[in-house]
Amino acid sequence: MDFGVPADHPDxxxxxxxxxxxxAFATAEKHFWNDxxxxxxxxAPYDPF
Incomplete structure (x- = not known):
């Protein structure tokens, strides 16, 4: 199944x-925030800024 997140991504x-x-996985990488x-x-969306 492909959910649109690169498999080789370090996260x-x-x-x-x-x-x-x-x-829960907290990340600032917005491509993980999709449905x-x-x-x-x-x-958990994380925005350090």
Missing amino acids: ALVAASAREHGG DVQSVLSV
């Missing part, structure tokens, strides 16, 4: 770990 490992352990990704992973 992919952190996101997978968060999903495996039932946690397709959030349907399989709890994503």
